[in-house]
């Protein structure tokens with residue numbers, strides 16, 4: 001019975017967050033590929049949210065927290081994508097502030113995931129999360145100040161890269177990596193794929209930044225198209241890695 005009510009309230013809640021998408025003012029132009037990518041990804045984020053929440057309830061146990069956090073990431077992104085899509089379609093401007101508000105919420109949640117999957121099997125210290133959080137903040141603040149003109153794009157880029165390199169160091173050879181060595185096989189394999197996403201999937205973002213801001217004039221279409229593809233991979237595929245570890249462990 002309570003599962004039934006869970007599902008009803010989940011559906012009601014998701015309909016509620018979809019409301020902004022129903023008050024669309026601007027009309028999508030069929031030739032606007034970046035606009036279409038905003039559209040597709042906003043809906044994919046909603047679908048992923050339903051899936052992760054549903055699976056969190058089905059699988060349960062110690063994995064339900066990690067799956068719920070994966071759902072929060074796609075939920076927060078879905079809401080931001082509704083607004084970003086509107087700004088893009090109506091004005092062709094980069095929705096930079098919304099994008100970074102989304103990232104400042106979702107990237108730390110993804111860092112929590114590294115911590116949670118290790119904590120679920122009892123092999124990690126709390127400071128692992130704080131190190132990853134600080135790396136994230138440096139990365140995102142550098143990028144934001146570079147994109148909004150507070151710093152020159154190059155200086156913002158260098159600061160952002162330093163934060164990312166620190167995260168990579170920490171998960172590939174720092175304390176997070178050492179903690180993972182003591183985890184069971186399924187957790188280790190999830191951890192390994194997740195850090196590969198942080199290396200390869202995340203590399204798409206600095207690429208978008210360079211093409212958007214450092215090739216002469218600002219190219220909003222490349223920037224947003226590339227960031228959109230990156231968000232799709234890094235939020236949905238990242239969650240699916242946790243889901244597959246959860247499935248094979250339970």
Ligand SMILES: *C/C=C(C)/C=C/C=C(C)/C=C/C1=C(C)CCCC1(C)C
Pocket residue numbers: 103106107139140142143144156157158159160161164202203205206209231234235
């Ligand atoms: C869900 C959103 C995610 C996973 C966002 C990740 C964002 C990045 C990895 C951004 C990285 C950047 C650099 C490494 C250099 C400076 C510019 C940034 C902020 C785009």
